[in-house]
Amino acid sequence: MKKSILSFAILIAVAFQVQAQQDDAVKVDSLSEVVVTANRINLPFKENSRTINIITSNDIKNSAAINVADLLQQVAGVDIRRRGTGGSQADLYIRGGGFDQTLLLIDGVKMDDAQTGHHTMNAALPLEVIERIEIIKGPAARVFGQNAFSGAINIITKKNLDNSVSLNVEAGSFGQLNGSATAGVDKENSTHIIHVGRMTSEGYRNNSDYDNGNYFLKSIFNKNAQPIVMTASFLERNFGAENFYTTNPTFNEYEETQNSLLAFSTTFKKNKLRIQPRIYWKRNQDLFLLRRNEPSFYRNMHISNKIGVETNASYASKLGITGFGVEFSKIYLRSNNLGNRNRFMSNVFLEHRFSIADNKLDITPGVALTYFSDFKFRAFPGLDIGYSLTNSFKVYGNIGYTYRIPTYTDLFYNDPVTTGNEDLEPEEAFAQELGLKYTTPKFNASVAVFNRDADNLIDFIRNDVSEDVFVATNITEVNTKGLELDAAYNFKLKEFTQTLSVGYAFLDDNILDQNEELSRYSLNTLKHQYTTRLSTQLFKNVRQNIIYKYAERTTGQTYNVWDASLAVRVKQAEFTITANNIFDADYIESGFIPMPPSNVLFGLRYSFK
Numbered sequence: 267m268k269k270s271i272l273s274f275a276i277l278i279a280v281a282f283q284v285q286a287q288q289d290d291a292v293k294v295d296s297l298s299e300v301v302v303t304a305n306r307i308n309l310p311f312k313e314n315s316r317t318i319n320i321i322t323s324n325d326i327k328n329s330a331a332i333n334v335a336d337l338l339q340q341v342a343g344v345d346i347r348r349r350g351t352g353g354s355q356a357d358l359y360i361r362g363g364g365f366d367q368t369l370l371l372i373d374g375v376k377m378d379d380a381q382t383g384h385h386t387m388n389a390a391l392p393l394e395v396i397e398r399i400e401i402i403k404g405p406a407a408r409v410f411g412q413n414a415f416s417g418a419i420n421i422i423t424k425k426n427l428d429n430s431v432s433l434n435v436e437a438g439s440f441g442q443l444n445g446s447a448t449a450g451v452d453k454e455n456s457t458h459i460i461h462v463g464r465m466t467s468e469g470y471r472n473n474s475d476y477d478n479g480n481y482f483l484k485s486i487f488n489k490n491a492q493p494i495v496m497t498a499s500f501l502e503r504n505f506g507a508e509n510f511y512t513t514n515p516t517f518n519e520y521e522e523t524q525n526s527l528l529a530f531s532t533t534f535k536k537n538k539l540r541i542q543p544r545i546y547w548k549r550n551q552d553l554f555l556l557r558r559n560e561p562s563f564y565r566n567m568h569i570s571n572k573i574g575v576e577t578n579a580s581y582a583s584k585l586g587i588t589g590f591g592v593e594f595s596k597i598y599l600r601s602n603n604l605g606n607r608n609r610f611m612s613n614v615f616l617e618h619r620f621s622i623a624d625n626k627l628d629i630t631p632g633v634a635l636t637y638f639s640d641f642k643f644r645a646f647p648g649l650d651i652g653y654s655l656t657n658s659f660k661v662y663g664n665i666g667y668t669y670r671i672p673t674y675t676d677l678f679y680n681d682p683v684t685t686g687n688e689d690l691e692p693e694e695a696f697a698q699e700l701g702l703k704y705t706t707p708k709f710n711a712s713v714a715v716f717n718r719d720a721d722n723l724i725d726f727i728r729n730d731v732s733e734d735v736f737v738a739t740n741i742t743e744v745n746t747k748g749l750e751l752d753a754a755y756n757f758k759l760k761e762f763t764q765t766l767s768v769g770y771a772f773l774d775d776n777i778l779d780q781n782e783e784l785s786r787y788s789l790n791t792l793k794h795q796y797t798t799r800l801s802t803q804l805f806k807n808v809r810q811n812i813i814y815k816y817a818e819r820t821t822g823q824t825y826n827v828w829d830a831s832l833a834v835r836v837k838q839a840e841f842t843i844t845a846n847n848i849f850d851a852d853y854i855e856s857g858f859i860p861m862p863p864s865n866v867l868f869g870l871r872y873s874f875k
Contacts, residue, residue, distance in 0.1 A: 302314055303422065306579070306615065311705065312658065312703070313652075315662035316650060317402070317406065317699060318400060318401065318402050319400075330829045330830060331393070332436070332465075333353035333390065334353065334387070335390065340769075342750055343748075343771040345358075347790070350862070351440065351467060353387065353465075355387070355503070355521070357386070358419070359416075360401075360403055362416070362746045364723075365386065367670050368383070368413070369414040369417075370387070370419050371420040375548070376410065376412075377389040380570055380609065380674055381673060382673050388523050389499075389548075391482060392446065394432070394434070400420040401419050402420070403416070403417040403714075404416075404417065404716050404718075405664045405666035406699070408666045408667065409632065411634050412611070413670055415668045415695060416668070416695075423482075424459060426452055426459065427452075430449065431448070431875075434447075435869065436868065439470070439866055440467050441468030441469075442465075443466050443467075444867075445464055446461065446464070446480070455487070456489060457486040458484070458486075459482070460483055461481070461483075463480040466478070471508070473507070473558065474506050475505065476505035478501075478502065478503045479500075482498070483498045492532060493533070495531050496530050498528050499527045501525045502522070502525075503523045503524075504522045505520075506519070506520055508859075511857075517557055518559065519558065520558035523552050524549070525549070526548070526550075527547070529545070529546035530545050530546070539579065540579060541578075541579040544574075545574070546574050548574075552569075553565070554566040565602070568601040571597070571599075572595055573595065574594065574595035575595070586621055588616075588618045588619075589619070590614075590617075591614070591615045592612075592614050595612075596610050601674070603680065603681075604675065604677075607674055608639075610638070611637065613634060614636075617631065623653075625654075626653060628650075628652045630651070631649050633646065636669075638671055647666060647667060648666020649665050649666060650662065651663050659703075660703050663700045664698070665697070665699070667694060667695065667697075671693075676738045683736060684736050693740075695719060698717050699714055699716040699717075700716075702714075712750075712752045713749070713751050716749075718746040718747070723777075724741075725738075744776060746773065748772050748773040749770075752769045753768050754767035754768075759802070759804070764803065766798075766801075767799045768797065768798045769795075770795065771795040790819050790820065790855075792818070794817070795817055795818075796817075807836065808833070811830060811832075812828070812829075825852070827847055829844075838872060841868075841870055842869040842871070845865070845866045846864070847862060849864070850863050850864040
């Protein structure tokens with residue numbers, strides 16, 4: 267591992283030197299031109315004083331990933347713990363936080379689920395409709411409020427596909443068979459994107475089959491006057507869940523989930539004022555059977571609905587840019603295990619960005635005020651500071667408070683080995699971060715060090731190893747600190763652009779010192795994480811990608827995983843081969859479930875207008 271870190275440092279140093287010596291621009295997707303929408307004050311990427319990773323449409327194309335869960339695994343500091351293939355269930359972690367502590371958004375709509383964070387990735391959209399993904403880490407994520415405890419991920423969907431149709435079919439190992447159709451309709455006063463897809467597999471081990479459906483519609487009406495955007499999605503996952511929650515050999519666990527979203531928004535602009543109102547409805551349904559072929563043995567059924575209305579705005583003046591927003595939402599839960607629950611939530615956010623010293627120094631204080639009908643009022647302030655040393659080189663720092671209220675699973679869940687706790691307090695953390703970033707069209711790099719002091723973290727623990735029941739408990743304070751490095755270099759070879767990107771994350775916390783033998787969920791954090799992607803093109807219609815991922819977890823497990831893809835375009839058709847876990851690594855990301863052995867997927871995509 268020391269050699270990998272040394273190689274990474276040498277690569278950054280060499281790349282900086284090459285960047286300083288070369289003058290010819292490489293025409294690629296430039297982060298310098300990306301306007302980050304992960305907050306109420308929209309700013310170009312390099313002007314942001316926050317740790318933000320951008321996965322561009324070009325990155326998605328060259329990722330060798332077939333779903334968002336696989337894609338996010340290639341980002342240092344993001345830990346996706348999968349229980350199988352096809353994105354059937356994957357838990358999302360950022361910087362060692364829990365799966366309930368990362369917020370997922372779709373075009374700014376918060377997709378948190380009051381039942382459990384296990385459903386966060388149920389809302390992840392198919393790659394075909396995604397324009398880019400913005401990942402914001404650390405205390406700066408406080409701008410999103412509840413659940414952005416350790417970070418937030420905002421999936422930005424495409425605005426239009428002109429008049430086009432793309433058909434895709436894939437087949438491969440484990441009986442995988444995938445098919446989808448994506449269409450764009452561009453009319454005089456409206457634009458529409460439609461996607462329908464199905465992903466199926468017989469499974470790579472006993473009771474690991476799945477049948478997943480993706481349905482997406484995005485329409486922009488009245489686009490020549492006051493555009494109104496409608497986003498609708500319906501994502502269903504039906505899968506064998508062998509050993510997802512138990513190790514009992516007599517159980518054949520099975521789960522079905524449905525996640526849907528309907529949202530309407532528009533944007534008003536007048537002089538220096540920008541207002542974006544939005545109304546949305548989010549629904550999640552979860553059916554779990556402990557014995558797949560014996561539903562009456564043990565069955566959990568949960569249905570959650572969230573209805574929300576929010577308005578975000580920004581105003582530019584001589585004093586800087588003011589961002590403010592207000593949100594109201596109501597949650598309803600019906601469950602045979604958790605009971606019938608409801609919660610009213612409101613959130614008010616205010617921040618102001620001062621720019622001084624010829625706009626080289628920016629200072630952004632902000633505060634979030636929240637109210638929950640079952641947890642009352644709370645305030646969470648923070649501060650972002652950045653200084654531009656040059657047009658491309660910036661130093662920044664963040665400090666602030668983040669929080670998470672307990673899920674209904676934390677509060678009320680009950681089974682023979684797990685018990686919720688109605689007296690739980692919200693989790694809170696005080697986090698600090700210091701970073702550097704360098705951004706040009708050909709090369710970008712960033713480094714950040716961070717510290718998080720968390721209080722009242724929720725874990726399911728037992729008082730003694732002789733006890734069988736784990737009870738939801740606010741444990742003592744936990745300190746988490748770490749380091750992240752990211753770099754990407756674009757260079758020319760045979761008139762084609764090649765890309766090499768690398769990332770490294772180190773994480774250290776003291777949670778295992780407090781309850782290693784008594785905890786049920788806090789183990790298995792990524793201590794060291796290293797990722798590399800090499801995307802090359804040597805011929806006009808052929809491109810290839812190699813992805814390497816190294817992980818060392820706090821449990822002592824280490825593994826190396828190699829993925830690759832090859833794409834050959836012939837006129838309007840594109841043939842693809844995607845290989846995962848090429849060298850057949852034996853590893854576990856979550857619980858007791860071995861990840862798939864080496865596998866391959868063959869694809870054909872045909873596009874026409």
